[in-house]
Amino acid sequence: MADAYLADTLDPRTIVMTVRQDVHSAGIPVLCQSCEARHRGICGALDPDQLVGLAKTSSKHTVEPGSELMGDAETVDSYSNVLSGVVKLTKSLSDGRQQIVALQFAPDFLGRPFKVESVINAEAATAVSLCSFPRASVERMMRESPDLEHRLLKQTLNELDDARDWMVTLGRKTAAEKVASFLLMIARNIDPTLDPNTNPTSFELPLTRADIADFLGLTIETVSRQLTRLRTDGVIRIDNNRHVTVDSLARLASRSGA
Amino acid sequence: MADAYLADTLDPRTIVMTVRQDVHSAGIPVLCQSCEARHRGICGALDPDQLVGLAKTSSKHTVEPGSELMGDAETVDSYSNVLSGVVKLTKSLSDGRQQIVALQFAPDFLGRPFKVESVINAEAATAVSLCSFPRASVERMMRESPDLEHRLLKQTLNELDDARDWMVTLGRKTAAEKVASFLLMIARNIDPTLDPNTNPTSFELPLTRADIADFLGLTIETVSRQLTRLRTDGVIRIDNNRHVTVDSLARLASRSGA
DNA sequence: CGATAGTTTGACACAGCTCAATAGGCGTGG
DNA sequence: CCACGCCTATTGAGCTGTGTCAAACTATCG
Known part of the structure; x- marks a missing residue:
């Protein structure tokens, strides 16, 4: 300062x-x-x-x-x-x-x-x-x-x-859709030039699980469960808890409820 | 038009x-x-x-x-x-x-x-x-x-x-708090000069139950149940489904979670 | 290598949803 | 004025997604 x-x-x-x-x-x-x-x-x-x-x-x-x-x-x-x-x-x-x-x-x-x-x-x-x-x-x-x-x-x-x-996300989406929406939003903001077809994409999550929960109106546990679900379904990969790789943005988007 | x-x-x-x-x-x-x-x-x-x-x-x-x-x-x-x-x-x-x-x-x-x-x-x-x-x-x-x-x-x-x-309301409040917040917001907007101590207040709801539900991220049924709960608890009175009277705005506010 | 903070996983509870039936308000026409 | 139908709102019963609580796991760092 x-x-x-x-x-x-x-x-x-x-x-x-x-x-x-x-x-x-x-x-x-x-x-x-x-x-x-x-x-x-x-x-x-x-x-x-x-x-x-x-x-x-x-x-x-x-x-x-x-x-x-x-x-x-x-x-x-x-x-x-x-x-x-x-x-x-x-x-x-x-x-x-x-x-x-x-x-x-x-x-x-x-x-x-x-x-x-x-x-x-x-x-x-x-x-x-x-x-x-x-x-x-x-x-x-x-x-x-x-x-x-x-x-x-x-x-x-x-x-x-x-x-x-985001009000739509908070008010009307399920936990699964919320988490997918969040990842999509981060991907787009970290790399604003991101083409939806440019696959795969990878980025660092700027937030902890607690922050993500506070952003999505969920609990830490629910966020964690939805992330593991996306992982076990092969939509995303996660390294070191923070680094996320998305193979198909379209696949992620289809889970975001939009 | x-x-x-x-x-x-x-x-x-x-x-x-x-x-x-x-x-x-x-x-x-x-x-x-x-x-x-x-x-x-x-x-x-x-x-x-x-x-x-x-x-x-x-x-x-x-x-x-x-x-x-x-x-x-x-x-x-x-x-x-x-x-x-x-x-x-x-x-x-x-x-x-x-x-x-x-x-x-x-x-x-x-x-x-x-x-x-x-x-x-x-x-x-x-x-x-x-x-x-x-x-x-x-x-x-x-x-x-x-x-x-x-x-x-x-x-x-x-x-x-x-x-x-409203994002706070959608993401973090309970159904009961959401409905109370909604009534409070309407009361304040219908009569912007409203003094929190001016009691009682009464107004027409500008929305149907379905609209209220869409505003609060709830279902019609939940909105209805919470309204009846406020009514049976004596916080509000409802005539003709649309006309609401609030005896104590402070009492309503205390249920709004703010 | 232990300490700490963050994350995941599991078991269970409950707020709010779904589906279904009933009740009330209100305009229309007899 | 009542009878009817339509639309909206209420109420009930049961289900389920998400929260709660607790324990185990992992990463990071001194």
Whole structure:
């Protein structure tokens, strides 16, 4: 969580270009140059000048799995982009029952604008690297750049679509279908370019069994039983509890209820 | 879903005002004057000139319970504001299992911008009155008025919060808690000014038992049993299957698991 | 190599589902 | 005004998928 951000922006390469507003990486802070969020994420809405401004107060850092990123009922004082890893957003009932309401992957924007208090918990599911901005900077940028708000609206609409898709999974699918849906969703998010016909695929599960249960509205035991069922039926292979190989995505999809 | 919208906007009263950009209802189309959406909804983002422009192509109309407002995989060519009544948004699995993923009340904006196809179904749960705009008009307004997009972002963020709250209900609550949560949610949405201490409260259920079941991820029978249980326990009273009276909202809330 | 955290497996219980019958609300027509 | 039929809601009886509790297994790491 160091604040060594000025170092990067003072790098000589930052000011290599002479022509302003040039084609591509002209005038772009080094901090941002190889950043995925600049292309697919919300930073893509900013021009080089704005990026330089934002980069002055932003910082990259990496956190351990399990770290709290945003506490329930805590005041939110910064926003972040997820650069790598997986963040889980959770909500809890007073008696401790928990539900994961979303997973965030790179280059998602993390934080809830226009609300001082958050009733959601954000926690690193895996090792996560983030690029964080002070709340005030983001809100100023948003006022200056309608395109930034536009991108945020688009991401929010996508998250809303995802949330509603997941509501169907939670409300209407069987345990077996839930687990298959989960694996499918992970496969697609870990490798967004994944072609349904590209078989086999393999990936690391970013969540423990307990997390998967909290995401699917099931118990650990039921998740485990359904995974072994998929394994014994030859739909997936599992190594080291975390590494999953799917021979036929279509076969997995046919078990997901969609 | 008739296209008789010009009738209203040609009404002479529409062009009564002479002073432009004036304090309050100056220059505001009659169509909009007593419209809740102009105050609490997204139309509040528009100045009188813009309102006049939008009103030219907009139309109020009323539909019967059960009418489809937006078909699965149908091309969306208009957006609407809900002026009264309740719209249910549903999603279905291929074998017919259904989940209601949201209810929309006045003055919600109805439609999914930036996507030509919708994978969601919208259906009138009660009699519904709408104010509809051609897709193109709304999108032009959005480009012209960042504040409009800002309001849309805010509504979308609220809907996302609602969806995630409901995910907890679907994934982690018992049948009894689900039904109590549902009644509480309806009570709050029918009368948004509802003070938790204002007792008793009473309202019409906008949904059939089947709809409630689809919203809660339960069966009709379970919903019915839980309602009778709440009734025999004296938490609610039910007349004519639809009219519910809650003597103590706090007592209902304590059964909702929140 | 033991300790710890995560996972799997088994036996059993129970919440909620299924199927079936009954009851109530409401409009239509006699 | 009642009789009928239709649709919706309730109630009952039994079943089953998923939860609960407990024990065994496995991976990882000091």
